[in-house]
Amino acid sequence: MRILVLGSSGFLGSHVTERLGATEGVRTLIGARSPGADLVVDLATARAGRLAEALAALSPDAVVNCAGAVGGDPVTLAEVNARGAAVLCAALREAAPRARLVHLGSAAEYGPGRAGETVTEEAPTRPVAPYGATKLAGTVAVTSSGLDAVVLRVGNPxxxxxxxxxxxxxxxxxxxxxxxxxxxxxxxxxxxxxxxFVDVRDVARAAVLAATRPEPVPPVLNVGGGRxxxxxxxxxxxxxxxxxxxxxxxxxxxxxxxxxxxxxCSDITAARRALGWEPRxxxxxxxxxxxxxxxxxxxxxxxxxxxxxxxxxxxxxxxx
The missing domain is CATH 3.90.25 (UDP-galactose 4-epimerase; domain 1)
Structure with a gap:
């Protein structure tokens, strides 16, 4: 199985890459901005047509998108978190429409929670700042793409x-x-x-499970510590x-x-059911x-x- 990791040099991406490297039957493809990667790409500036050509050459069975911006002005956040996800989906529809896309979203998409309660994937999304809003826009781009895709809404890794x-x-x-x-x-x-809070290694394990699971996966899954x-x-x-x-x-x-x-605080029941995952x-x-x-x-x-x-x-x- 050929799995491409975008943002492979980042905090989450590096752990996902390491986890995939230890997974039997998987060939890991590296996507990053630095030279030497299997796919040299910056999703903030990538064009869908050119990205589609590169993806077609790699022919991935799955793509794990760990690329994202956590800080900066609203324009930077939108370019990476919202536009980047949309461009990736457009390129995959053209180059590898059957590949599974695992996109790392954020619990910040939910906005403020009610004390003592956990939020499920069906909860209203009310981000309070550009970061959460742009991550939510990326989620919408992925879930409405028509691809075999899942967004993992990650807590605080x-x-x-x-x-x-x-x-x-x-x-x-x-x-x-x-x-x-x-x-x-x-x-x-x-x-x-x-x-x-959730351990980054548990997040990586969830991403690998989502990418390699042969059965369909729900469009959005919470991945957090559950408390x-x-x-x-x-x-x-x-x-x-x-x-x-x-x-x-x-x-x-x-x-x-x-x-x-x-x-x-995220309710992680759905991830437990769909992936057999829970934090260890x-x-x-x-x-x-x-x-x-x-x-x-x-x-x-x-x-x-x-x-x-x-x-x-x-x-x-x-x-x-």
Whole structure:
């Protein structure tokens, strides 16, 4: 089975690629912007006709689209998350109409959840910012394409290689730089929100299951941890894991996008039924692996970009 991974060098894409490489009977094809890939492409600027020619030459049985933008201005987000998905669908309809498309969406498409409740795939979509809105536009492009396609609405992915731009990856690197300095003070934004964290390796496993399953798959599936965790708990767990001896100060503020969503939790029943999937790794496992990936390299080492939901980050940034 020939499976093409787009965005293969990103946070989620690299884990999907690794998982496929360990899957028997699969030949993994690499799609990225860098030279040397099986398909050199930037979906933000790609033209459907030329992309179709390249896809026809590769003849994939399935495509996993991990390409996406998590930050930047609304135009950049729209070019990658919305236009990119639409161009990919148009090219696949022409070049490989029978190939299965697995597209990584985001729980941010749902918008604010109601405290204590989980959201199913049938819940209304009410994104509160350009990121969620452009991811939703990408989902609509995929689900209305007529292709054999499924959108995995990913929660907040965390684990080894988490990007520095987001809270878990950024905080891990700040704690690493601090070392054993007991006078170090790390100031963060408001940590009172609840998020559905899911290990990036569990997300990769879901993507592979969706790409290789011979039976039809529902058009949208939630892929999350299945429980809401207060962001403050994530910070405390990572601090313990790192053995940080300094002080954490919660200064308030943070990104407006994250502040608008106080609760986020996905119902993952449908993914369990359709794919036989459920998360295997808990938050402590994810943060231990994240810390090992950071502490094993030089301080301040940058992480890789990825895809998923939004959460307040140091300095007002966000992680999907």
């Amino acid at each position: 965390v684990g080894p290689g988490a990007p520095e731009a987001g809270l878990p990856g950024g905080l891990a690197r700040r704690l690493h730089r601090a070392g054993g300095d007991t006078a170090e003070v790390v100031r963060l934004g408001d940590l009172s929100a609840y998020r559905d 809401a965790v207060r962001v403050r708990e994530l910070v405390r767990t990572l601090v313990r894991t790192a053995g940080f001896a300094g002080r954490i100060e919660e200064a308030g503020g943070g990104s407006a996008r994250s502040a608008a969503v106080g609760w986020q 790794l808990g938050l402590e496992d994810s943060l231990a692996a994240l810390w090992a990936s950071v502490a094993g390299g030089p301080p301040g080492r940058a992480g890789r970009a990825g895809a998923g939901g939004a959460v307040a980050a140091p300095g007002g940034g966000a992680v999907r």
